[in-house]
Amino acid sequence: MATEGKPPRLALEGITKRFPGVLANDDVSFSVAPGEIHALLGENGAGKSTLVKIIYGVLQADEGRVLWDGEPVSIANPKAARRLGIGMVFQHFSLFEAMTVLENIALGLDHSFSWRELQQRVGDILKTYDLPLDPNREVHTLSVGERQRIEIVRSLLQSPKLLIMDEPTSVLTPQEVDRLFETLRRLAAEGCSILYISHKLNEIQALCDTATILRGGQVVATCDPREESARSMAEMMIGASLRDVSRKPGTDFGPERLRVTHLSAPGEGPFGVPLKDINLSVRAGEVVGIAGVAGNGQNELLAALVGEIEGAESGNIFLDGVPSIAAHVGDRRRDGMCSVPEERNGHGAVPACSLTDNAVLTARHRMELASHGFIRYGAAEKYAEQVISAFDVKATGPRAPAASLSGGNLQKFIMGREILQKPDVLIVSQPTWGVDAGAAAAIHQALVDLAAAGSAILLISQDLDELLALCDRIAVINGGVLSDMLDVEGISIERVGLLMGGMHGEDAAGNGGDRGEPRHDPLEEQVHAA
Amino acid sequence: MRLRLEPRREASRAMLYGTPVLAVALTVLAGILIFSLMGYDGLAAIYQIFVAPIADPYRWQDLFVKAAPLITIALGLAIGFRANVWNIGAEGQYIVGALAGTGVALATWDMQGYWILPAMVAAGILGGLLWAAIPAFLKTRFNVNEILTSLMLTYVAVQLLYYLMRGPWRDPEGYGFPQTRLFSEWQTLPTVVQGTLVHLGVPVAFFLAIAVWIVLSRTVTGFQVRVVGLAPQAARYGGFSARGTVWLTLLTSGAFAGLAGIFEAAGPFQQMTPQFSVNYGFTAIIVAFLGRLHPLGIVLAGMVLAVSYVGGENAQTALGLPYAATGMFQAMMLFFLLAVDILVRYRLRVVVPADLSRPVEARHPPARQAETGAHVSSTPIDKQRESLSA
Numbered sequence: 052m053a054t055e056g057k058p059p060r061l062a063l064e065g066i067t068k069r070f071p072g073v074l075a076n077d078d079v080s081f082s083v084a085p086g087e088i089h090a091l092l093g094e095n096g097a098g099k100s101t102l103v104k105i106i107y108g109v110l111q112a113d114e115g116r117v118l119w120d121g122e123p124v125s126i127a128n129p130k131a132a133r134r135l136g137i138g139m140v141f142q143h144f145s146l147f148e149a150m151t152v153l154e155n156i157a158l159g160l161d162h163s164f165s166w167r168e169l170q171q172r173v174g175d176i177l178k179t180y181d182l183p184l185d186p187n188r189e190v191h192t193l194s195v196g197e198r199q200r201i202e203i204v205r206s207l208l209q210s211p212k213l214l215i216m217d218e219p220t221s222v223l224t225p226q227e228v229d230r231l232f233e234t235l236r237r238l239a240a241e242g243c244s245i246l247y248i249s250h251k252l253n254e255i256q257a258l259c260d261t262a263t264i265l266r267g268g269q270v271v272a273t274c275d276p277r278e279e280s281a282r283s284m285a286e287m288m289i290g291a292s293l294r295d296v297s298r299k300p301g302t303d304f305g306p307e308r309l310r311v312t313h314l315s316a317p318g319e320g321p322f323g324v325p326l327k328d329i330n331l332s333v334r335a336g337e338v339v340g341i342a343g344v345a346g347n348g349q350n351e352l353l354a355a356l357v358g359e360i361e362g363a364e365s366g367n368i369f370l371d372g373v374p375s376i377a378a379h380v381g382d383r384r385r386d387g388m389c390s391v392p393e394e395r396n397g398h399g400a401v402p403a404c405s406l407t408d409n410a411v412l413t414a415r416h417r418m419e420l421a422s423h424g425f426i427r428y429g430a431a432e433k434y435a436e437q438v439i440s441a442f443d444v445k446a447t448g449p450r451a452p453a454a455s456l457s458g459g460n461l462q463k464f465i466m467g468r469e470i471l472q473k474p475d476v477l478i479v480s481q482p483t484w485g486v487d488a489g490a491a492a493a494i495h496q497a498l499v500d501l502a503a504a505g506s507a508i509l510l511i512s513q514d515l516d517e518l519l520a521l522c523d524r525i526a527v528i529n530g531g532v533l534s535d536m537l538d539v540e541g542i543s544i545e546r547v548g549l550l551m552g553g554m555h556g557e558d559a560a561g562n563g564g565d566r567g568e569p570r571h572d573p574l575e576e577q578v579h580a581a
Numbered sequence: 582m583r584l585r586l587e588p589r590r591e592a593s594r595a596m597l598y599g600t601p602v603l604a605v606a607l608t609v610l611a612g613i614l615i616f617s618l619m620g621y622d623g624l625a626a627i628y629q630i631f632v633a634p635i636a637d638p639y640r641w642q643d644l645f646v647k648a649a650p651l652i653t654i655a656l657g658l659a660i661g662f663r664a665n666v667w668n669i670g671a672e673g674q675y676i677v678g679a680l681a682g683t684g685v686a687l688a689t690w691d692m693q694g695y696w697i698l699p700a701m702v703a704a705g706i707l708g709g710l711l712w713a714a715i716p717a718f719l720k721t722r723f724n725v726n727e728i729l730t731s732l733m734l735t736y737v738a739v740q741l742l743y744y745l746m747r748g749p750w751r752d753p754e755g756y757g758f759p760q761t762r763l764f765s766e767w768q769t770l771p772t773v774v775q776g777t778l779v780h781l782g783v784p785v786a787f788f789l790a791i792a793v794w795i796v797l798s799r800t801v802t803g804f805q806v807r808v809v810g811l812a813p814q815a816a817r818y819g820g821f822s823a824r825g826t827v828w829l830t831l832l833t834s835g836a837f838a839g840l841a842g843i844f845e846a847a848g849p850f851q852q853m854t855p856q857f858s859v860n861y862g863f864t865a866i867i868v869a870f871l872g873r874l875h876p877l878g879i880v881l882a883g884m885v886l887a888v889s890y891v892g893g894e895n896a897q898t899a900l901g902l903p904y905a906a907t908g909m910f911q912a913m914m915l916f917f918l919l920a921v922d923i924l925v926r927y928r929l930r931v932v933v934p935a936d937l938s939r940p941v942e943a944r945h946p947p948a949r950q951a952e953t954g955a956h957v958s959s960t961p962i963d964k965q966r967e968s969l970s971a
Contacts, residue, residue: 380819403811426799426804
């Protein structure tokens with residue numbers, strides 16, 4: 052809370068930052084009081100990251116001043132920022148998978164401590180803030196929430212006066228989010244200011260004292276989030292009124308279009324998660340959601356369903372009743388299965404190729420963009436144009452390289468490319484990840500419309516709100532095992548959250564082991580309990 | 582004042598085409614300097630190497646004859662390079678192709694008929710293809726790096742050549758010289774221009790360039806090769822098998838090298854000798870990159886390298902330059918090309934340090950690359966390939 056008479060912990064005055072062709076921050080001013088939890092809210096590309104990088108010394112402002120405890124400072128680099136007392140927890144962690152928690156912490160420090168001293172101090176911090184984390188475990192066995200705690204502990208070791216959290220909850224289970232909020236509140240109560248970057252409005256309402264809303268690089272409002280509705284803040288953020296996704300609740304679904312029986316597949320890479328005996332079915336007109344924390348087999352599930360694993364999977368997949376486990380990617384697509392992977396760049400699209408080429412990539416089978424081995428570039432360009440106009444993709448045209456599109460626009464293009472093929476079954480992973488609210492609403496509407504037209508949709512997402520808004524049934528994937536299907540009507544978030552914990556979360560190994568999550572190998576239980 | 586490299590927002594198209602020319606220019610400059618330091622007349626050496634072959638119309642036929650195998654091999658290699666399949670052993674495939682064709686020639690030396698030459702050519706293609714199939718098998722089955730296997734198989738091929746020349750295939754009437762008998766009239770490649778050395782392999786090389794151009798730019802197969810090279814995961818998603826692409830590209834480049842080999846044996850050599858290996862397979866790598874992995878660029882680059890070969894011979898006789906000078910020239914060209922390639926993605930800026938009190942790190946924001954969304958490619962070659970298909 053702002054203390055009267057004292058200068059703010061951090062104040063920005065007229066910060067402006069230009070990149071070639073973009074004005075990332077335009078005369079941004081706001082201040083954070085000691086002990087205040089201050090939200091920085093904005094869509095992707097609103098300038099939040101640039102601003103934070105300026106505060107943390109990664110970038111330098113072109114104009115404007117940064118005041119620290121009332122004194123103008125020049126923060127030349129992150130090390131200088133840490134010396135002032137600014138800590139930062141990034142959205143993407145930089146941890147070595149094969150090393151222990153303590154080793155990882157030791158690697159990221161500016162001062163070197165003796166091993167014993169470090170152990171002592173880390174232990175103290177874990178105890179003081181009641182953070183469940185075993186300093187001697189190797190990182191690859193940890194859940195995302197636990198990994199985040201490593202970064203938090205690393206920051207706390209420097210006794211920060213301002214902690215910057217960049218989108219900290221995007222990969223956490225609801226329970227982990229609650230625990231994080233407790234820690235943050237306690238830090239704030241001790242006088243540490245927190246700059247909390249997010250686009251999740253309900254979290255900001257639950258946690259923050261003040262919110263500064265950025266749009267197009269400018270501050271559009273500073274408000275008390277508890278006095279605003281989520282909707283009003285969203286509209287300030289987007290600068291337009293929010294479009295509701297309209298979905299009429301359907302109970303009469305068509306025949307089963309996708310059926311998966313006993314599907315198992317090896318994990319991808321050394322830290323991949325193998326799929327174990329997945330069973331599910333999706334009917335025409337239905338949207339089925341797969342919830343789960345990142346890295347629990349979602350990528351493997353999509354790859355196995357689409358056919359990218361090249362024959363390493365076992366079990367069976369039925370497309371409209373036809374067994375398709377042996378079919379290649381192209382054959383499955385011809386038979387009506389389209390998909391959108393999580394990663395846009397280099398998986399869903401080839402960044403260096405034109406949109407026309409990217410249309411050929413997956414639409415050549417169903418849209419007849421190739422005949423007798425030759426690509427029909429005329430037809431492909433027309434199809435790319437069709438996608439661009441139907442999905443309102445902002446691009447200079449079908450010949451624009453995919454890399455020239457913003458994340459949201461590229462995602463709209465990829466979604467459009469798959470949806471306009473009128474697939475019988477559409478499998479989508481993280482369709483609105485890193486996408487601005489306007490584009491997300493458009494993508495959601497397109498999915499709903501596709502289902503209404505009789506397609507079966509399997510939606511893999513880490514965003515529970517998204518799943519609850521769109522799906523008819525939800526299952527949770529955890530450690531490569533899929534839970535039973537839950538009807539979304541009357542679903543308990545608590546229960547979904549617990550299912551999401553499990554193997555890669557502390558709940559299975561520790562306190563919540565018997566509350567209805569899928570079973571694991573006893574061996575694994577031991578490893579994680581150890 | 583100092584120089585700084587700044588990432589460009591988009592790859593420069595001007596530089597994409599300009600850097601090969603710049604690389605040749607730098608090679609010429611460095612050549613003048615080095616030859617002068619060695620005590621030769623540097624300018625005269627460059628004249629002999631780069632100008633004389635073009636100035637003398639009588640040498641033009643030599644240019645085409647040298648360029649034909651370089652172009653043929655480089656076309657095959659470029660297909661693989663685009664897909665990130667690095668066949669470094671075209672020299673071996675070239676030799677084995679020639680040996681396979683020679684085998685047919687020796688088996689039919691007392692026969693007559695128009696079928697003999699096509700049979701030799703078919704054997705040549707098959708020989709190169711099979712030699713390239715070994716790295717392809719090892720790569721797809723055991724994930725063995727094809728750079729190593731294809732390169733090492735070259736040395737096996739060279740030893741095979743020496744063995745056959747000294748032993749089983751030695752000309753019985755050749756006074757013990759380690760070489761095969763001369764091919765018969767049914768076994769030699771016809772010339773296409775009367776009274777010159779320009780043989781059938783020359784028009785075939787140009788025809789192949791056009792064919793490869795069409796395949797790469799218009800067909801699904803060409804698209805596959807491009808996508809596999811640029812984004813392997815996207816290729817898998819698009820239904821292109823990585824394994825299939827390794828087979829396809831290695832077999833194609835092997836077949837092209839084998840074809841070049843038998844054309845060379847049945848054309849200029851008209852027999853097989855231990856001197857057959859003149860590193861065309863390695864020089865073709867330079868040709869492929871100098872030509873930007875584009876079939877038409879490869880035709881031009883093949884001519885440039887042919888000039889350096891013919892000119893190298895000129896310089897040897899006219900100025901007494903060592904034979905190694907040619908190889909050095911060609912290597913410099915590749916070096917300079919790889920070096921100046923950075924200008925496709927980066928621009929050179931002159932920076933005048935304005936504020937000395939600021940620490941240096943401030944001007945090198947480490948997160949800059951992530952911010953522009955540029956994805957990290959490992960080599961300049963990758964970058965070049967990306968900009969190519971952009």
